[in-house]
Amino acid sequence: KPRLYSGMQPSADSLQAGNYIGALVQWRDLQQAYDAFFSVVDLHALTQPSIPDELRAKTRRTAAQYIAAGIEPSQSTLYVQSHVAAHAELTWILSTITGFGEANRMTQFKDKSQRYGNENTTVGLFTYPVLMAADILLYQTDIVPVGEDQKQHVELTRDLAERFNSRYGTAFTVPRAVIQKETARIYDLQNPTSKMSKSAESDAGVLWLLDDPAITKKKIMRAVTDSEGAVRFDRENKPGVSNLLVIYAALSGRQVPAIEDEYAGRGYGDFKKGLADVVIGEFGPVRERALALLDDPAELDRMLAANAARASEVAERTLADVYDKVGLLRRA
Ligand code: AQP
Numbered sequence: 001k002p003r004l005y006s007g008m009q010p011s012a013d014s015l016q017a018g019n020y021i022g023a024l025v026q027w028r029d030l031q032q033a034y035d036a037f038f039s040v041v042d043l044h045a046l047t048q049p050s051i052p053d054e055l056r057a058k059t060r061r062t063a064a065q066y067i068a069a070g071i072e073p074s075q076s077t078l079y080v081q082s083h084v085a086a087h088a089e090l091t092w093i094l095s096t097i098t099g100f101g102e103a104n105r106m107t108q109f110k111d112k113s114q115r116y117g118n119e120n121t122t123v124g125l126f127t128y129p130v131l132m133a134a135d136i137l138l139y140q141t142d143i144v145p146v147g148e149d150q151k152q153h154v155e156l157t158r159d160l161a162e163r164f165n166s167r168y169g170t171a172f173t174v175p176r177a178v179i180q181k182e183t184a185r186i187y188d189l190q191n192p193t194s195k196m197s198k199s200a201e202s203d204a205g206v207l208w209l210l211d212d213p214a215i216t217k218k219k220i221m222r223a224v225t226d227s228e229g230a231v232r233f234d235r236e237n238k239p240g241v242s243n244l245l246v247i248y249a250a251l252s253g254r255q256v257p258a259i260e261d262e263y264a265g266r267g268y269g270d271f272k273k274g275l276a277d278v279v280i281g282e283f284g285p286v287r288e289r290a291l292a293l294l295d296d297p298a299e300l301d302r303m304l305a306a307n308a309a310r311a312s313e314v315a316e317r318t319l320a321d322v323y324d325k326v327g328l329l330r331r332a
């Protein structure tokens with residue numbers, strides 16, 4: 001089977017609807033056809049300020065949500081990035097073939113460093129894409145399903161793989177990004193022109209996977225719409241309603257026009273109630289499974305350890321080959 005690699009940062013207690021619709025649902029569907037590696041990228045999460053005990057809790061919670069959403073740890077390799085030492089080690093090697101100017105062109109760094117300010121903009125944030133390249137290349141990955149925002153990082157990964165292969169001999173599969181359609185992008189309910197994000201300033205417009213259903217309903221009922229009163233998809237003029245339609249369609253498996261027809265001539269109140277039912281119907285069972293898994297952290301940790309061992313085996317092979325090719329002296 002071809003290899004697939006993807007991951008998410010444990011940067012909040014819960015994943016949000018965008019992570020679920022834009023990533024987890026695809027992962028779940030792809031895991032049959034691919035030899036899939038899904039990582040909770042805790043080393044990446046260290047590039048934002050975090051509290052140690054909270055990071056640990058968020059890492060477990062993120063893993064539990066992967067499983068609750070349908071990632072099968074017996075079928076896919078679901079592990080915590082820091083459990084596989086090769087990620088940090090390969091990052092160093094790749095950083096020695098990454099141009100400073102090349103890294104400096106990454107738009108996510110520009111955006112995030114602006115947001116974080118001088119004090120929190122670290123060298124780690126700058127080398128984030130090199131760590132991401134190491135994540136992907138360690139597993140001889142064929143495809144990387146990511147959002148549009150990560151496309152530039154996968155391009156860099158490809159460049160680094162090709163550069164290494166031609167300079168030192170072939171050690172890496174050159175991966176390909178599989179970009180989700182624009183329709184899979186979910187926006188903030190209060191601010192429907194910015195993407196829904198774990199690190200939004202206010203969570204009033206963020207639908208958390210682990211939210212209590214009553215809260216989910218409240219957030220949907222208060223979502224920003226417009227004064228037209230018609231349930232109609234028009235991203236430019238009706239970003240709020242269009243976003244709600246996209247969420248409705250994604251979680252119900254129905255097409256947008258069919259939903260528009262159903263709510264033709266009815267108000268936003270009805271439409272939002274219908275949407276709340278759909279969201280709660282989908283997130284409710286996921287939430288319950290995740291909370292049940294978190295009730296037994298020892299069992300969750302055992303599963304993560306077993307999966308990390310599987311990941312290490314593949315990663316160590318690539319790393320040993322890389323060390324050899326660049327001329328590091330083999331340990332006797
Ligand atoms: N709003 C979104 N719509 C569709 N897909 C989304 N993803 C994130 N937000 C949306 C996808 O989820 C995966 C998780 O990526 P991540 O944890 O590395 O963080 P991110 O992409 O930066 O997402 P967040 O939630 O906004 O996290 P923070 O706040 O920590 O930076 C990716 O596949 C992404 O495309």
